[in-house]
Amino acid sequence: xxxxxxxxxxxxxxxxxxxxxxxxxxxxxxxxxxxxxxxxxxxxxxxxxxxxxxxxxxxxxxxxxxxxxxxxxxx
Amino acid sequence: xxxxxxxxxxxxxxxxxxxxxxxxxxxxxxxxxxxxxxxxxxxxxxxxxxxxxxxxxxxxxxxxxxxxxxxxxxxxxxxxxxxxxxxxxxxxxxxxxxxxxxxxxxxxxxxxxxxxxxxxxxxxxxxxxxxxxxxxxxxxx
Numbered sequence: 001x002x003x004x005x006x007x008x009x010x011x012x013x014x015x016x017x018x019x020x021x022x023x024x025x026x027x028x029x030x031x032x033x034x035x036x037x038x039x040x041x042x043x044x045x046x047x048x049x050x051x052x053x054x055x056x057x058x059x060x061x062x063x064x065x066x067x068x069x070x071x072x073x074x075x
Numbered sequence: 076x077x078x079x080x081x082x083x084x085x086x087x088x089x090x091x092x093x094x095x096x097x098x099x100x101x102x103x104x105x106x107x108x109x110x111x112x113x114x115x116x117x118x119x120x121x122x123x124x125x126x127x128x129x130x131x132x133x134x135x136x137x138x139x140x141x142x143x144x145x146x147x148x149x150x151x152x153x154x155x156x157x158x159x160x161x162x163x164x165x166x167x168x169x170x171x172x173x174x175x176x177x178x179x180x181x182x183x184x185x186x187x188x189x190x191x192x193x194x195x196x197x198x199x200x201x202x203x204x205x206x207x208x209x210x211x212x213x214x215x216x
Contacts, residue, residue: 009196030189047197055212
């Protein structure tokens, strides 16, 4: 059976020849999964997959004619 | 000044002039180095500070926009319908993605930051938040 290969900065290499590690990071913006393959201590492939938790919000400020209060009268 | 996330002010103005059609136009995502300055004042895509490296094409990638802008309650929202996937790239520390409208003179839409990442001969996937009034990528309330 052929040995599985993986694309790296050094071309296709046998997966079994590489050291693999992964980590999860979470902050207020995203949950990130990082995969790292090293060959003799050198990173030859690194992936990062980030799931953004939340986008951005803009609030439209409504204003009634004649209303001197700058606070929006609407939600 | 580092990158910071924001809906671009120019985009807000262009909403009032009816410039953008997010479900019909070609929307692209470009990556920026952690040393770049992309923020709410950004008005258009620029190669300045953009990530470079093997496999990464200047200007970034087209994002899938099958989701039509929608609303719920008093909030309108829109989110790309698929993850932004940059495959087989090698890039230095990157912490920002700029969405911009390739159909409308590359006008900027929004900048989103994330924890700085390097990628080596690999894939950077940015999975979009759930498309609703609470978490959608762009929300106007």
